[in-house]
Amino acid sequence: MHNSEKTHFLVKVILAFMPILVVLAICEILLHHCDNEYKYKNEWLSQNAKDVQVLILGPSHTRTGINPSYLSEKAFNAASMAQDFKYDYLIFSKFINQMESLRYVILPVSYATILHSLDSSSEKGYIHYYILEYNFDNQPFHLNNCFYFCHSNSIMQLFQNDTPTYAKLGNGITSTSTSRTQGWEKIAPATAKSHSASFYPEVSNKQILTIYSQNLNYAQQIVNLCEERNVHVILLTTPTYKTYWENIDPKQYDMMLDFCKQLQDEHSNVSYLNMMKDERFGYDDFYDCHHLSVDYGAIKLSTILNDYIMNTLEPQRASSIIPATETTTSE
């Protein structure tokens, strides 16, 4: 009785689950063939890495905040939603050997991202894209990350229309000044607080320092790879709205400055642009209190960056490069 009930149950369960498994398998196959931003960026970089002169890394701040088409040199925006320093490093190290023309890397360092780790954040639903699309296999194993169907942001693709959310050069295109939520500036204090580690009493100081040093370590590895190849790194703190930066934790802000200072002190190929409180950016330039609008703010920031590269960095680099003939003579 006991054993026959077990067999009966197992057979019935297997039969009952079959249709569900079939549906899941079909969903998985369909999702494998769906386009997504990560697949596009991986393929684009695989084919065009050798031509890229400016590479933009980072999270949504640069994804929507920098439009590569406004830069004079050939640029590509490899930033993605919630992408942290670890994934910046993994992407960069994957393609660096193919990037023969690379001259500049734009690496955003923001108040929120110095203490952000995608692996432990509520946005970890993006991790599977890095595993399935970029094929990063050195991740801690999670079965959920091996399948698209386990993730709502993937499965929703089956029901959404094909309107792309990114441009050919990788930048986000949907966060326009007309599509923003009304009253976004009023919630800035709450957003600033939610970006502050002190807002989360359950997170220990040790955990905060661990994430900080891990992020610094990944940033240093990116800078090291750049230094070896004579690539200049521009650390960039993107503009935020007044009601946001007025409500940040000064200690965490100092941590951000220390983060950049340490990279600058240790490496000669690093410059830092802190535009967090930049007054050139007004109400219309923002999509929300810490993201620029793609139709105004992103164009303005991209133009400023281009000027900085062409008028400040390029002359500096030109003067610091010793002509090959001189080097040969001195030897």
Added chain:
Amino acid sequence: MAFNSLEFAVFLLIVFLLYWLAFDKNAKSQNAFLLIVSYTFYALADWRFLGLIAFTTLCSYSFGLEISRHKAKSEEKKAKSMSAANIVINLLVLGFFKYFNFFVESFATVIPGIETNTTLLKVALPLGISYYTFTALSYTIDVYKGKTKATKDIVQLALYISFFPQIIAGPIGRSTYLLPQYAERRLFLYKYGVDGLRQFLWGLFKKVVIADHCAIYVQAINSSYQSQPGSAILLAIILGTFQIYADFSGYSDMAIGIARLFGIKIRKNFDNPFFSTNIAEFWSRWHISLTSWLRDYIYKPLMGWTKISIIRNILIVFIICGLWHGANWNYVLWGLYNALLFALYVFTNQWQKKTKKNHPGHILLTFTLICFGFSILGIEQSEQAQICFQKICSWETLSFLKTLFFDFSTLKRTIAIIFMLVVEWIHRNEEYPFTLNIVKNHCARLCIYYILCMVIIFSNIEGQPFIYAQF
């Protein structure tokens, strides 16, 4: 490893097959296997505090035997002091890990001039500590009271304290009910297997389809309340209440279902609380494993019949109930609020009046009071409460009914909530909240299961941890 993850599904399948096919010889092998599985499950979530569970188990085991030995010799005083020592040790451990930060911070706030060393603060909270401490305490107190016999089988006791479906977020175990089950070999019955899977499916539906989707709305409104109209804030308060319910009762249903798959029966933790006609009824239907624990081990021993002693006991129980949920002044305030409602209910002699069963007006009033109570938990500043209250008091708030039925994403949530309430109402007299006994046709039942599965798959929201696992 959350119950709503693919990893857990694979884990459960392997454990289920091994349990019934390889470790099914006798109760000892079943218990030993489940204990290893439970410790592995906990270690996968947070291995750092595995030793703490072992310590709690050892304490309960040794104190249980000592209490029993003294009782056998009729040494009542020694047995009492042993029981008290065990309670103190357990509460000290719980107090240190759960309330140290809270008390130090509160102390520093009240006494000016005292600065807290920030590195001293932020003691990490072990997962499920409130649940397994109360489960362990129930055993030794029951041994002292003579309600249960002290077990000499440490594996059995360790499993009782750490059984994996219950350890993270309950229901809180009771020795009188569970230990006898662990003492016997469990036999597989087809009916139990089906019941288990069905409860798991229903719990998953509540968590993924209702709680997680309500959470999106509630979080969005909570983080932008300054720019939201009163109708949206009111809706967030209502959806927030359903979120808490669907999240926690969903977890409980899943835990009950998983336990059933292993032949273990856990009592239901929720019994249609939103259909309560008064606050006392609500608390007898909400988180039953905790409220019955508080009733049996705190309220009853404190028992008094004077008005002052009743007020004192109500206050003590509800403040403990609040603090049990979280080391935060919001929870204390929430406890006080419920104590006030309870005391008002008792002293207006409402409990003596026979209220009409399922009276819609009473149900609505109770639900409103409950919603208001849960909204206290989400308040971070007094200014926030003031702004929200002012906005809710405006005429515009009435338009929330329009949002409820005419905004598509809110309408989906509303339909899901109504479906949940209807299903649970239909099953109100059943052992489980989802048995589908009224659907006689096998194919129709199968269709309902498939529809639920599809809704779960296509509305999957990741990254939403169980709320009650944080307690």
